[in-house]
Amino acid sequence: MNHKITKIRRKLMTELDKERYEHTLGVMYTAAALAMCYDADIEKALLAGLLHDCAKCLPGDTKIKLCKKYHLSVSEVERNNPSLLHAKLGAFLAAKKYHVKDKEIMNAITSHTTGCPHMSLLDKIIYIADYMEPGRKELPNMAEVRKLAFTDIDACLYRILEDSLAYLNSKNVPVDPMTEKTYLYYKSKREGEEV
DSSP: OOHHHHHHHHHHHHHSOHHHHHHHHHHHHHHHHHHHHTTOOHHHHHHHHHHTTTTTTSOHHHHHHHHHHTTOOOOHHHHHOGGGGHHHHHHHHHHHTTOOOOHHHHHHHHTTTTOOTTOOHHHHHHHHHHHHOTTSOOOTTHHHHHHHHTTOHHHHHHHHHHHHHHHHHHTTOOOOHHHHHHHHHHHHHHHHHHO
């Protein structure tokens, strides 16, 4: 593993709690495996996986303050649930604090919780790896999701979006509009393919 990744790992070990750090390693290695499967850039997958939650353990009020300080937009949903800010703030910190300049890596970090329409292969890899890494608690359909991840990445992405929305709606939790938008985009894409 290259020097940059080792250096970032050491730094993150001190900044994330133990559980979050273990999850981060799980996402990093799962992302690398998916990158191998789909012939994507393994180094980018490792870096994006490693940094995807770099802002996760910051307190909510700190996330909001940092977003204000660095002129990152904060929606009403995010203001009420600051944990949603960790993705966009994480992408910003990946550049500022960890010196990652690659736009593709930053986009993958930004979209790893909500997804977005027109996701790149790396975006999909990080989104899926975050959902299904081996340390994740078993969610409904997890076995099917893990199998799909290595056989049909688009079907896997859609399945996760569908399951996530069903879960959030069943818990009566406010859904980030981007998650809804992403789901509708991939739903219409799938329906278009089935015609």
